[in-house]
Amino acid sequence: IETFYRDSWAEVDLSAVDYNIKQLKGRLPEEVGIYAVVKANAYGHGDLQIAKQALESGAKALAVSLLDEAIKLREAGIDAPILVMGWVRPGDVEIAARLDVSLTVFQKEWLEEVSRLDLPCTLKLHMKWDTGMGRIGIRSAEEMDILLNGISKNSMLELEAVFTHFATADEEDLDYFQVQSDRLEQLLNHLKKVWKDPVQIHTGNSAASMRFPEHMKHYVRFGISMYGLYPSEVVKREKPIDLHPSFSLKTRLIHVKKLAAGEFISYGATYETQEEEWIGTVPLGYADGWIRKLQGMEVLVDGKRLPIVGRICMDQFMIRLDQEYPLGTMVTLIGKDKGQQEISTDEVADYLDTINYEIPCMISYRVPRIYLKNGQIVEVDNSL
Amino acid sequence: IETFYRDSWAEVDLSAVDYNIKQLKGRLPEEVGIYAVVKANAYGHGDLQIAKQALESGAKALAVSLLDEAIKLREAGIDAPILVMGWVRPGDVEIAARLDVSLTVFQKEWLEEVSRLDLPCTLKLHMKWDTGMGRIGIRSAEEMDILLNGISKNSMLELEAVFTHFATADEEDLDYFQVQSDRLEQLLNHLKKVWKDPVQIHTGNSAASMRFPEHMKHYVRFGISMYGLYPSEVVKREKPIDLHPSFSLKTRLIHVKKLAAGEFISYGATYETQEEEWIGTVPLGYADGWIRKLQGMEVLVDGKRLPIVGRICMDQFMIRLDQEYPLGTMVTLIGKDKGQQEISTDEVADYLDTINYEIPCMISYRVPRIYLKNGQIVEVDNSL
Ligand SMILES: Cc1ncc(COP(=O)(O)O)c(CN[C@H](C)C(=O)O)c1O
Ligand SMILES: Cc1ncc(COP(=O)(O)O)c(CN[C@H](C)C(=O)O)c1O
Numbered sequence: 001i002e003t004f005y006r007d008s009w010a011e012v013d014l015s016a017v018d019y020n021i022k023q024l025k026g027r028l029p030e031e032v033g034i035y036a037v038v039k040a041n042a043y044g045h046g047d048l049q050i051a052k053q054a055l056e057s058g059a060k061a062l063a064v065s066l067l068d069e070a071i072k073l074r075e076a077g078i079d080a081p082i083l084v085m086g087w088v089r090p091g092d093v094e095i096a097a098r099l100d101v102s103l104t105v106f107q108k109e110w111l112e113e114v115s116r117l118d119l120p121c122t123l124k125l126h127m128k129w130d131t132g133m134g135r136i137g138i139r140s141a142e143e144m145d146i147l148l149n150g151i152s153k154n155s156m157l158e159l160e161a162v163f164t165h166f167a168t169a170d171e172e173d174l175d176y177f178q179v180q181s182d183r184l185e186q187l188l189n190h191l192k193k194v195w196k197d198p199v200q201i202h203t204g205n206s207a208a209s210m211r212f213p214e215h216m217k218h219y220v221r222f223g224i225s226m227y228g229l230y231p232s233e234v235v236k237r238e239k240p241i242d243l244h245p246s247f248s249l250k251t252r253l254i255h256v257k258k259l260a261a262g263e264f265i266s267y268g269a270t271y272e273t274q275e276e277e278w279i280g281t282v283p284l285g286y287a288d289g290w291i292r293k294l295q296g297m298e299v300l301v302d303g304k305r306l307p308i309v310g311r312i313c314m315d316q317f318m319i320r321l322d323q324e325y326p327l328g329t330m331v332t333l334i335g336k337d338k339g340q341q342e343i344s345t346d347e348v349a350d351y352l353d354t355i356n357y358e359i360p361c362m363i364s365y366r367v368p369r370i371y372l373k374n375g376q377i378v379e380v381d382n383s384l
Numbered sequence: 385i386e387t388f389y390r391d392s393w394a395e396v397d398l399s400a401v402d403y404n405i406k407q408l409k410g411r412l413p414e415e416v417g418i419y420a421v422v423k424a425n426a427y428g429h430g431d432l433q434i435a436k437q438a439l440e441s442g443a444k445a446l447a448v449s450l451l452d453e454a455i456k457l458r459e460a461g462i463d464a465p466i467l468v469m470g471w472v473r474p475g476d477v478e479i480a481a482r483l484d485v486s487l488t489v490f491q492k493e494w495l496e497e498v499s500r501l502d503l504p505c506t507l508k509l510h511m512k513w514d515t516g517m518g519r520i521g522i523r524s525a526e527e528m529d530i531l532l533n534g535i536s537k538n539s540m541l542e543l544e545a546v547f548t549h550f551a552t553a554d555e556e557d558l559d560y561f562q563v564q565s566d567r568l569e570q571l572l573n574h575l576k577k578v579w580k581d582p583v584q585i586h587t588g589n590s591a592a593s594m595r596f597p598e599h600m601k602h603y604v605r606f607g608i609s610m611y612g613l614y615p616s617e618v619v620k621r622e623k624p625i626d627l628h629p630s631f632s633l634k635t636r637l638i639h640v641k642k643l644a645a646g647e648f649i650s651y652g653a654t655y656e657t658q659e660e661e662w663i664g665t666v667p668l669g670y671a672d673g674w675i676r677k678l679q680g681m682e683v684l685v686d687g688k689r690l691p692i693v694g695r696i697c698m699d700q701f702m703i704r705l706d707q708e709y710p711l712g713t714m715v716t717l718i719g720k721d722k723g724q725q726e727i728s729t730d731e732v733a734d735y736l737d738t739i740n741y742e743i744p745c746m747i748s749y750r751v752p753r754i755y756l757k758n759g760q761i762v763e764v765d766n767s768l
Contacts (some may be wrong), residue, residue, distance in 0.1 A: 005451035005476045040671030040698050040750065065699035066667070066750075067389035068768040086667055086699055087638040092389045107639070109711060134649035135700055136639045136665055167653050176653050254471040255491070255520045265518035269551050269560050281519055283450070283470055287424030287745040292738050314424050314741065315449035315470055316519055327493060354676050357698065361671040365749040365767070366424065366450075383749070383767075384452040 004368040004382040007252040007328070008284040010360075011335070012045045014053045014373045016228050016244035021057040023241040024222055028213045034058065035083065035202060037223035038073075039065035044360030045227055045247060046369050046381055048076050054226065055080050063221050067092055070101040083126055083161075085221075087136065090114050097123040102160055104128045106137045111150040115157070124160040125151060126202075131164045131183040132176065141190040148195055161200035161219075162191060170207035170232035177208075181215070207231040210240040229345055229356045236346075247345060247360045248335025249290075249367070252328050253301075255281040256321065265318050266310030278321035282331050285315040289362035290333065297351050300332040301325065303339030334359070388752040388766040391636040391712070392668040394744075395719070396429045398437045398757045400612050400628035405441040407625040408606055412597045418442065419467065419586060421607035422457075423449035428744035429611055429631060430753050430765055432460045438610065439464050447605050451476055454485040467510055467545075469605075471520065474498050481507040486544055488512050490521045495534040499541070508544040509535060510586075515548045515567040516560065525574040532579055545584035545603075546575060554591035554616035561592075565599070591615040594624040613729055613740045620730070631729060631744045632719025633674075633751070636712050637685075639665040640705065649702050650694030662705035666715050669699040673746035674717065681735050684716040685709065687723030718743070 021034065028034075036054030038047045051062050051073055061081035064070050067088045074082070083102045090113035096103050102124035105111055114123070127147055130137030138144055151157045164184050168176045184203065191199070201217035209220035228245035230236035258278055265271040265279065273279075280301070286292050292312045298305040299319055309320045319331065336342045349356040368382040405418065412418075420438030422431045435446050435457055445465035448454050451472045458466070467486045474497035480487050486508035489495055498507070511531055514521030522528055535541045548568050552560045568587065575583070585601035593604035612629035614620035642662055649655040649663060657663075664685070670676050676696045682689040683703055693704045703715065720726045733740040752766040 005455065005472070005479070007471075007473065043698075044671075065671075066768070068750075068766065071389065072768055087391075087665075088389070089391065095389070107711070132648060132653070133651075134643070134647060134655075134663065134694065134702065135697065139641070167648065167651050171652070176648065257523070259518070263518060264516060264551065264560065267517075267551050268555070269516070271518075279518065281471075286742050287428075287449075289746075291746070292742055310518065313519065314427075314745065318518065327491070358670050358676055361698065361748075362673075362675070362746075364745075366452075382452065384450070384456055 001377065002380040002382050004380065004384070006283055006368075007254060008282070008288065009250055009368045009370050010363055011248045011250065011370050011372055012049065013244070013246045013248075014049065014371055014378070015375075016246035017050060017053045017226055018057040019244045020226050020228050020246070021054060021059060021222070023243065024209065024220075024225065025058055027210060027241050028216060028220065031218075032213070032216045033060040033219045035061045035063040035219055035221040036226060037063045037221050039063065039069055039085070040361055043223065043227055043357060044363050046371070047073065048078070049369075049371050049379060049381070050226075051078055051080075059222070060219070067096060067101070071095070071099065074099045074101065085128075090117070093117060093123060094119060097121050097156075100124070102126055104136070105147060105151075106130070108143070108146050108150070111147055115150060115154050119156040122156055122158050124158050126161040126163055127159060129162060129164040129184065129187050131187070132180040133165045133167045135165070137164065141187065144187065144190060145194065159195070159197065159199055161202060163202045163221075166203070166205060166208050169205060169211065170235050172234045205231070207235055211235065211238065224357055227360070245335075245345065249333040249363060250335065251282040251284045251331045251333065253280045253325055253331060254283050254327065256325055256327060258324070264310075266313060268311055271310035278324055279309070280319045280321045280325065280331070281316055282319065283316055284333070284367070285313045285317055287314045287364060288367050289364045290317065291352070291362065293352055294348070297348070298343065300337035300341050300343060301329060303337050303341055305341060385761065386764040386766050388764065388768070390667055390752075391638060392666070392672065393634055393752045393754050394747055395632045395634065395754050395756055396433065397628070397630045397632075398433065398755055398762070399759075400630035401434060401437045401610055402441040403628045404610050404612050404630070405438060405443060405606070407627065408593065408604075408609065409442055411594060411625050412600060412604065415602075416597070416600045417444040417603045419445045419447040419603055419605040420610060421447045421605050423447065423453055423469070424745055427607065427611055427741060428747050430755070431457065432462070433753075433755050433763060433765070434610075435462055435464075443606070444603070451480060451485070455479070455483065458483045458485065469512075474501070477501060477507060478503060481505050481540075484508070486510055488520070489531060489535075490514070492527070492530050492534070495531055499534060499538050503540040506540055506542050508542050510545040510547055511543060513546060513548040513568065513571050515571070516564040517549045517551045519549070521548065525571065528571065528574060529578065543579070543581065543583055545586060547586045547605075550587070550589060550592050553589060553595065554619050556618045589615070591619055595619065595622065608741055611744070629719075629729065633717040633747060634719065635666040635668045635715045635717065637664045637709055637715060638667050638711065640709055640711060642708070648694075650697060652695055655694040662708055663693070664703045664705045664709065664713075664715070665700055666703065667700055668717070668751070669697045669701055671698045671748060672751050673748045674701070675736070675746065677736055678732070681732070682727065684721035684725050684727060685713060687721050687725055689725060
């Protein structure tokens with residue numbers, strides 16, 4: 001087990017990931033498979049560890065955003081199907097073919113360039129349909145025909161799947177989701193007419209797959225809820241399946257002092273003690289992803305909510321304590337402490353006026369990740 | 385030279401770092417040395433690369449925040465003096481001693497624990513004085529005496545330096561800076577009375593060292609301005625020395641499409657095209673540190689400022705283009721494009737209502753760093 005030399009760390013509960021995947025499987029029709037979305041270092045949770053757990057828990061394949069991410073998984077010995085959902089430079093396509101990594105296709109120019117390559121082995125392609133996300137993908141049957149034509153002419157290219165992505169599947173108002181679903185059906189109807197080979201279809205993200213399981217096609221792409229978070233407040237209230245959060249963030253008091261009234265804390269001297277106050281310092285700051293805007297947010301110490309005071313520094317911040325605590329006392333930034341108190345990722349996201357997805361992504365490389373299974377540490381990853 | 389498989393990258397100009405260090409040296413009295421502050425992966429710029437450049441450019445020593453960071457530098461073969469400015473667990477102190485890494489001391493309990501260790505070689509200590517930052521450090525002559533006593537009793541401990549840190553050295557109003565300076569002088573007077581061995585003194589950060597060079601002691605700790613940024617608007621206006629920014633952030637258009645009026649962009653369908661619009665997609669998002677709050681911020685394309693439209697996704701975002709552009713067109717998020725236009729790190733920080741320090745720290749591990757010297761690429765670092 002790797003080690004680290006600081007008193008701050010994230011805990012990733014692989015049993016929670018297992019639970020979440022099994023909950024989704026229980027909700028989906030039996031024949032629907034799961035792509036575990038492990039892009040962005042598995043939303044900050046650790047791509048290798050989450051990929052392995054997801055596959056063990058029944059996911060059939062992995063989805064990432066970048067070819068670099070796929071290469072990393074392959075180099076670590078993972079041989080499950082991997083899809084790169086983003087754009088890959090035509091000049092790098094050969095590497096993908098060699099590593100049996102499936103790529104996303106949606107541009108005529110791209111396909112033409114790729115067709116001119118002398119590929120060493122079959123390249124699997126997933127055609128992306130932009131039904132209203134406005135990001136990447138073809139938008140019409142005509143564009144589809146051009147790509148299908150290009151693919152059918154090259155024996156080294158295989159159309160493995162078609163897919164689309166929903167922009168509002170997590171919202172109360174499902175009008176736009178319906179617009180996207182209708183466009184999807186039109187494109188599927190067209191495909192059925194012109195393409196006779198078998199092809200997978202995958203459409204749903206966490207929101208769509210949990211809310212509308214009966215509408216899912218061959219596969220879903222399961223991201224945020226695999227990590228134990230609901231994609232939105234709306235879905236959280238609906239609670240189509242139960243989820244266990246998998247990410248927590250902890251540190252320890254490394255300094256505790258009593259200050260007289262009228263003393264100042266941190267840069268800019270923005271916080272002034274009003275009376276005698278106990279102030280604790282923790283070794284975690286904005287370079288760890290606990291961004292400066294979290295000034296004023298609460299943390300848990302000994303089961304109690306206590307406020308961050310003064311500006312958050314690059315590597316440290318200060319807490320107003322309610323009493324003296326021994327050095328080494330645990331401080332919970334995300335997760336549960338003793339007692340009933342919990343600070344959820346959602347609460348941190350609310351405080352920052354953002355979405356929960358962004359929070360673990362922000363917790364930087366510098367924070368070691370500790371992996372737990374059934375409450376036991378199974379791995380430690382310190383990228384420093 | 386390492387490679388990467390995505391069209392987004394940061395450029396770090398080592399010649400700018402060289403320039404900035406030489407500017408500071410020109411401003412400081414000749415006998416004042418420089419600690420290059422390379423904690424937090426050199427504020428996101430890359431610790432090994434910046435450390436080597438800084439030493440080559442005349443810095444005498446390096447300062448980091450964590451023991452992990454010091455170990456990484458030593459393992460890479462850097463043998464300059466290294467100071468860990470943060471707290472290190474007593475149990476890890478032996479590693480520091482072995483690697484000749486200097487540690488920060490400010491607690492009686494800590495010193496007692498360390499004194500009980502059977503150290504393999506001398507441990508160098510820098511005593512931290514909290515003159516008003518309110519973070520870590522001793523606050524009184526009595527505390528100093530206790531530590532000096534503990535150090536003098538153990539022949540394996542060497543007091544190499546004393547230091548303090550200013551909370552407001554970058555501000556217009558210097559009252560609090562004066563309070564800290566006065567407390568510093570009192571503690572120094574006390575030290576002179578009770579401690580006869582030679583001991584280094586280092587006090588100034590970028591702001592103090594540039595603004596008040598004649599008040600600096602043996603060393604300064606040079607962070608933000610080594611990277612080419614002023615610590616505050618006030619210091620930027622005063623401009624005690626000229627600086628060259630060293631960090632830029634670039635990506636490329638990977639998709640360009642014309643949308644009819646009434647189409648929507650990205651999650652939540654928050655942006656609606658008002659007329660026929662050209663929309664570009666770039667492969668960089670909030671998991672790269674281009675956080676969601678940057679929605680609406682401008683980027684440079686072909687010398688022009690164009691807005692980010694719709695929500696920023698985890699790995700991508702969209703731009704409203706003024707015309708069609710070829711795939712692969714460069715998009716500058718931080719830095720200069722052709723022509724006069726520039727988006728500075730300061731502008732990004734202003735948009736986010738934060739300080740420039742936080743911006744390169746936020747740009748995540750996933751963005752490869754390209755190192756330039758005299759305009760030539762000398763190294764590429766892809767941590768994926
Ligand atoms: C194409 C695609 N499929 C599936 C997913 C999984 O979505 P979810 O995490 O909601 O289950 C994502 C995630 N997108 C991220 C969040 C983004 O692009 O911002 C995606 O881009
Ligand atoms: C003890 C200490 N010395 C020197 C520096 C360099 O400061 P500057 O970058 O302004 O030159 C820092 C940086 N501090 C960071 C910014 C922090 O703790 O937030 C520091 O903590």
